[in-house]
Amino acid sequence: MAKIIDGKAIAAEVISELKAETAKLASHGIVPGLAVVLVGEDPASQVYVASKEKTARELGFRSDKIVLPKDATQADLLRVVEDLNNDPGIHGILVQSPPPPQINEEAVILAIDPAKDVDCFHPFNVGKMLTGAHDGFHPCTPAGVMVLLERSGIDTAGKHAVVIGRSNIVGKPMAALLMQKGKNADATVTIVHSRTKNLAEHVARADIVVAAIGKPEFVRGDMVKEGAVVIDVGINRIADASTKSGTRLVGDCHYAECSAKASAITPVPGGVGPMTIAMLMRNTLAACRRAHGLA
Numbered sequence: 001m002a003k004i005i006d007g008k009a010i011a012a013e014v015i016s017e018l019k020a021e022t023a024k025l026a027s028h029g030i031v032p033g034l035a036v037v038l039v040g041e042d043p044a045s046q047v048y049v050a051s052k053e054k055t056a057r058e059l060g061f062r063s064d065k066i067v068l069p070k071d072a073t074q075a076d077l078l079r080v081v082e083d084l085n086n087d088p089g090i091h092g093i094l095v096q097s098p099p100p101p102q103i104n105e106e107a108v109i110l111a112i113d114p115a116k117d118v119d120c121f122h123p124f125n126v127g128k129m130l131t132g133a134h135d136g137f138h139p140c141t142p143a144g145v146m147v148l149l150e151r152s153g154i155d156t157a158g159k160h161a162v163v164i165g166r167s168n169i170v171g172k173p174m175a176a177l178l179m180q181k182g183k184n185a186d187a188t189v190t191i192v193h194s195r196t197k198n199l200a201e202h203v204a205r206a207d208i209v210v211a212a213i214g215k216p217e218f219v220r221g222d223m224v225k226e227g228a229v230v231i232d233v234g235i236n237r238i239a240d241a242s243t244k245s246g247t248r249l250v251g252d253c254h255y256a257e258c259s260a261k262a263s264a265i266t267p268v269p270g271g272v273g274p275m276t277i278a279m280l281m282r283n284t285l286a287a288c289r290r291a292h293g294l295a
């Protein structure tokens with residue numbers, strides 16, 4: 001039976017370390033500021049944004065939430081981003097993805113000051129991450145997975161990691177961080193995706209599987225090598241008549257089947273999810289320290 005990687009507990013540990021650092025900064029009159037911008041009222045996005053705000057407040061950050069109506073224009077959103085770029089009390093800017101269809105997300109990302117790009121979506125920071133620089137940011141979800149592995153004592157050096165999914169938010173940067181030269185990385189990485197031939201054969205060779213495809217319970221037990229580590233990035237709501245709400249959350253992995261084969265596994269919820277928020281706070285604190293010449 002697999003060891004459960006408790007993302008909630010590890011995220012709480014990270015948050016408590018960040019809280020101590022934030023208190024130290026506060027004694028010098030420095031307060032990290034995070035602005036989250038939401039266009040429209042997508043219910044899932046509202047849940048994420050509320051959770052980000054709550055954690056930022058808990059840490060003692062300044063936390064601004066800017067909600068634009070769902071029919072806001074590109075110019076409206078760019079004006080908000082520009083104001084936040086120019087606000088010295090804001091160190092991190094996050095525009096919740098996905099925006100409504102009238103918004104050109106790429107142009108919005110390019111408009112964010114790279115020094116405040118705590119999502120690590122701006123090509124400048126993506127490039128820095130890829131080249132292994134330490135003065136940029138790492139995207140929150142993949143960074144959270146790296147911390148989960150490290151703090152669970154899972155050695156990645158020389159291991160074969162198979163990342164399922166090639167999104168800009170998770171799959172691509174996940175592969176980049178796992179293959180990075182250095183401590184707690186050094187993995188051999190394969191990315192598989194919707195057009196991969198014999199996907200299951202690749203996954204079966206993995207020492208570490210990272211599932212980030214957004215398909216409920218896609219990874220079945222028979223695809224996973226005995227003793228592999230399974231990291232489930234997926235959060236999918238599926239119908240379940242046996243629950244009060246009629247739905248339940250599942251990951252991209254079939255938990256019961258995969259945990260019977262794996263040596264360690266992240267649950268959904270309570271695995272990768274809480275880490276993403278913890279890493280957003282870590283990035284915001286780093287941006288604040290840099291802005292004050294404390295890096």
Ligand code: GUN
Binds near residue numbers: 096097169276
């Ligand atoms: N939507 C889902 N995850 C994220 C994230 O990490 N950042 C942003 N900006 N939007 C998201």
